[in-house]
Amino acid sequence: MQNNDPHVPDQVQDGGAADGGVNADLDALTAKLGALESELAGARETVLRERAEIENQRRRLQRDLEQARRFANEKLLGDLLPVYDGIVLGLTNESADAKTMREGLELTLKQLEKVTQSNGLTVVDPLHQPFNPEHHQAISSVESNEHPPGTVVAVVQKGFVLNDRLLRPALVAVVRDN
Known part of the structure; x- marks a missing residue:
């Protein structure tokens, strides 16, 4: 029987050529598949x-963060x-009189104030200033003819601000409205 369809090759006539073409195409596809598999293996490895590198970085960051937390106060301390x-030295000096002890305490307080200021702590001492509810806590009100209403006339306990954040409000007495 003869093949009359021009689009379908005649197997009897083109048998050897068709097998060779298919084998060539199969070899090309096999080579391309091998190359793609190799590329895929390389991508997987990458x-x-x-x-692994990201996990190592995460572990390093975690360790560094833990170290930073553990030693965050190292400079301050x-x-x-x-x-x-200075305090220990003052307490061990049993022969010091009251004046010498006071001078020692004042020097120690100046040292402490210098350390706290260099670490961002500022004192809130609002005597004779207007009452500020963001930085002061009124614990009493008094009458006064010398100061206008709302003025702080006594500071019972100073307040502190750490790097622009209120750490402790100042406890104050304020002139009340008449």
């Missing part, structure tokens, strides 16, 4: 390496050691 030494 992804695994990058994942190192700065406070001379203050501590």
Whole structure:
């Protein structure tokens, strides 16, 4: 039987050529598949390496963060050691009179104020200033003819601000409205 369809090759006539073409196409596809599999394996290896690197970075960051938390106060505490030494020295000096002890305490307080200021702590001492509810806590009100209403006339306990954040409000007495 003869093939009359021009689009379908005659197997009897083109048998050897068709097998050779199919084999060539199969070899080309096999080579391309091998190349793609190799490329895929390389991509997988790259992804695994990058994942491992990201995990290592995460662990390093976690360790560094933990270290930072553990030693965050190291500078502050190192700065406070001379203050501590001054207090211990003052307490061990049993022959000091009241005047000498007071002078020693004043020097120690100045050291402490210097350390706290260098670490961002500022004192809130609002005597004779207008009452500010954001930084002051009124614990009493008094009458006064010398000061206008709302003025702080006594500071019972100073307040503190740490780097623009209120740490403790000042406890104050304020002139009340008449």
